[in-house]
């Protein structure tokens with residue numbers, strides 16, 4: 001962590017890396033961006049990269065890799081079975097998590113498929129701090145139901161609570177009392193809770209959850225996909241961890257889990273995933289399915305080069321300079337927007353900066369998808385691509401009625417070590433301008449609405465021609481600037 005004080009008194013997050021490979025970006029004129037967002041049906045998933053300036057859609061599989069990772073990829077040992085590359089990963093997993101058994105998978109949701117197939121039986125319940133889209137889908141697919149037991153503060157948009165991702169252990173006790181421990185497939189804790197804005201849980205909370213699980217003989221499954229950010233928050237926000245190393249914190253966490261899994265598209269800055277456990281019985285049950293769905297046990301659907309990169313990436317995740325970069329850039333962006341009056345989720349979390357579209361566009365009713373409209377408007381005025389995390393991302397109920405989400409968010413993900421501070425400043429500038437001109441932005445309505453996963457493929461149109469009004473004001477204020 002870089003705690004450098006500037007002579008000017010200004011505090012900015014200082015990069016503890018230098019850039020040695022670059023990719024050219026395009027910033028196309030606003031008129032071209034209009035054509036692009038119209039062709040994409042106002043759905044940022046359907047944009048082409050060549051029209052995008054800053055891609056803040058996701059942190060999945062797009063984090064920058066290090067020189068050490070790239071070098072390791074060159075010396076990978078490719079063989080179907082018994083590869084040395086795999087042995088290195090297995091050893092690194094043991095070293096970091098202290099778990100005896102490891103199963104490689106091709107990405108995070110593949111781990112969820114295997115865990116749910118083995119442990120979720122029809123009629124069982126999976127209590128969790130909060131769901132992630134794929135984790136919930138796999139529980140439901142296997143006949144289980146998800147119970148969200150996030151602390152109440154977790155859904156407060158603006159807050160000073162340092163650990164909004166904590167699981168409410170009182171609610172967990174009550175749930176187990178009502179349904180009986182036999183009905184609980186497992187308790188799932190998601191670190192760096194994705195869908196509520198990358199918000200962390202504390203060590204103390206995890207310890208309390210573990211104690212409840214022990215009392216009732218219930219299994220604890222830990223989704224460690226966003227562990228890197230959560231480690232940073234535990235280290236900086238939880239007094240008991242201030243003097244612990246990231247390795248020590250990781251071991252305390254891993255020692256509490258019966259099963260720990262992760263998406264290596266996030267954790268370890270590579271592409272792949274894994275399941276770790278110290279329980280031989282659990283391991284044997286899951287192992288069969290890995291060979292069935294993923295591949296042989298020494299690659300699990302991952303490319304051998306990615307396994308090398310992951311081994312090094314996991315090691316580098318134990319470095320405070322590496323882990324702090326994302327959260328510190330996000331903190332800079334959130335605080336700067338907050339200071340200028342733009343509604344954002346507070347306190348700053350991991351993963352990215354989240355704009356609160358419900359307040360940003362408080363004149364756009366939820367029936368007209370304010371978060372979707374904000375995603376379209378921001379791309380138009382800046383070339384910054386975010387991800388709608390609101391009602392467009394929900395799906396209709398069995399009767400075909402809309403189910404509106406609790407929050408209408410525009411997520412601006414901050415892939416690790418990818419953007420510079422001047423790019424973040426550019427995004428902030430255009431967001432502030434858009435906020436000042438928010439009255440010009442209107443709503444959206446579906447023109448093509450798939451039944452399943454409509455947020456990936458659905459197309460929408462503007463309710464009025466508010467794009468034209470935004471462009472006119474943009475040209476009046478910025479002249480012929482891009």
Ligand SMILES: *Cc1c(COP(=O)(O)O)cnc(C)c1O
Nearest residue numbers: 107108109132134194225263265
């Ligand atoms: C991304 C993610 C997953 C799924 O991982 P994929 O590699 O995208 O399949 C699961 N849980 C959390 C918390 C995630 O952020």
